[in-house]
Amino acid sequence: MTIYDIAQEAGVSASTVSRVINNKKGVNKQTRALIEQILKKYNFEPDASARGLVNQSSKIIGVMMSDIRTMHHAEGAYYIEQQLQKYGYNCIMMNSGFSDASRAEGIRTLSARRAEAVVLIGSTFQSEGVKNAIKEYLDGLPVIIENGYIDLPNVYGVLADEKNGISECVRYLLDKGKKHLVFINKEDTPSNRLKIQGFCEAIQKADAAMAPNVLWLDGEDDLQTSYDATLRLMKEQPETDGIIYTTDFIATAGIRALVDLHLSIPEQVSVIGVDNSVYARLSYPRLTSLDNKMEILSITCSDILVKVLNGEQVPNKMMIFSNIVERETT
Amino acid sequence: MTIYDIAQEAGVSASTVSRVINNKKGVNKQTRALIEQILKKYNFEPDASARGLVNQSSKIIGVMMSDIRTMHHAEGAYYIEQQLQKYGYNCIMMNSGFSDASRAEGIRTLSARRAEAVVLIGSTFQSEGVKNAIKEYLDGLPVIIENGYIDLPNVYGVLADEKNGISECVRYLLDKGKKHLVFINKEDTPSNRLKIQGFCEAIQKADAAMAPNVLWLDGEDDLQTSYDATLRLMKEQPETDGIIYTTDFIATAGIRALVDLHLSIPEQVSVIGVDNSVYARLSYPRLTSLDNKMEILSITCSDILVKVLNGEQVPNKMMIFSNIVERETT
DNA sequence: CTGAAAGCGCTTACAG
């Protein structure tokens, strides 16, 4: 069913039907009513491809993340989609995985779809490969990165200040009288590197003699790996009295190890996670966490995107401050 | 940049460029090489809208869920997208919220986009409103519902057998010698109704004199509500020795209430959740859970969708069996 | 207020 079928049944031309569909004025009242009635009768929807073609506007936004099963990515995608829907945009979701090749491929697809903007969710998009793909396929198109930034005129970044956030965590633990802090990391991402940097700087500023103690997890099963590593840590370095985990998720497993070792939390060992996610609330004991404000980050991304699409001026780079949410583990 | 620009630079017609782009044979080797080189030079991607228009195929699948921030919905969306990507399809993600009106609106949009199929993730899409929207806007188009079914020739459903699953949970607890079971529910969804039905039937089959004890939670904050309700339950009905929560998520909060009451788990009270999600593993103690096999469900949905798109014959309705995964709470 | 015509960017018989 096309606009011509409707036109024929109404005894008018396609032009008139188009005018009615698009609510343009200058159509006879009777005619308009008749056409509207026929439109409704068939639940006719004009073909978005044809419309996009003639209007040179796809009304499509590409939303790319490594894996939407990661809570934060889903959150970002949610806010973006909800916000853009209001403006008549639809979102193509792309789970890119973690390789630059597949990300470039996704960006290419988005270019073929004539997406009007692209949102990249996660700090891992901050890579040379992605930068090149943007230059090659997304020339001039607005690109927003959630918790990341790439130095290109058409790229906008909204970042969480995790580096200072972690530094604050260190100072907070030191203030509580803790002396032997460990940072437990997992995955080498720009975001995690900043956290480690914040950890090391704060330690060294507090006591130049202290060597920052950073542990890298390595294994398939994040929870099991974190549990095992924490068990080992407390055996090999029993003086440890404060642990910062790079995410709440792995922190919960580490806490379980401490509980199983009958260490009292926070008296003997304090624990801090990152994300202030639902995991922090579910944890036993409930987990103190660095809130990197993903919700605000996500909403800010949406707002910026809408502004860019409306041709408004926005800063290329913004930072949202993180803060500590205290619970039972400190 | 269009196919004509490429054609001009190569000194050929658009037809030939199109042939090269689509890997059709019958193009001079030299010409093909030249065109390919120019294509690469500009990173040219043919406009998907124009292609879709002439080919009468959008290569777009609509993926709709109430809220992708729900872990299960994200999982479903992930598998669908990954699977379909292999076949050249892209997915439009729609967070429909919970009202039939906004769902109908989303389905309408998908129809305008000329989506070639629609996937609905979650049992709540099993409603009259959605059924009507499908009839009105998606006539004949394949629709797959994850964990739900609607009786329409073009609708396919893959369901989790949660009813029997919960019955099994009841029998399992009774076998452990538990005598006073409670089912704690949240939200009135088709899926939850089946769980309650499974609970009641199993109780009454075991002992016709026993009155099934079902509690409905009501409140904004799921975790807090579940915590409070569990506290109250144990005060008012201290004989309770087995609780089944409708999801792992709310179970974790209930467990915390039991822990705070210094009740020993599972000796005094056994607990079972549903979903076998990551929450069950994070819970303290670790939560026994009814695995409704969301991953298999999601993968099965993708497979069915691909088959339907390939014109293969598939059953309209399938059921995946649930089973209990034992952990520390039983 | 209305319609014929051109054009958006592509693909595909058809003719050569």
Add this chain to the structure above:
DNA sequence: CTGAAAGCGCTTACAG
């Protein structure tokens, strides 16, 4: 092996 032409379903000046 190649190109001119028609057509996919729409919108929008233009003329009346």
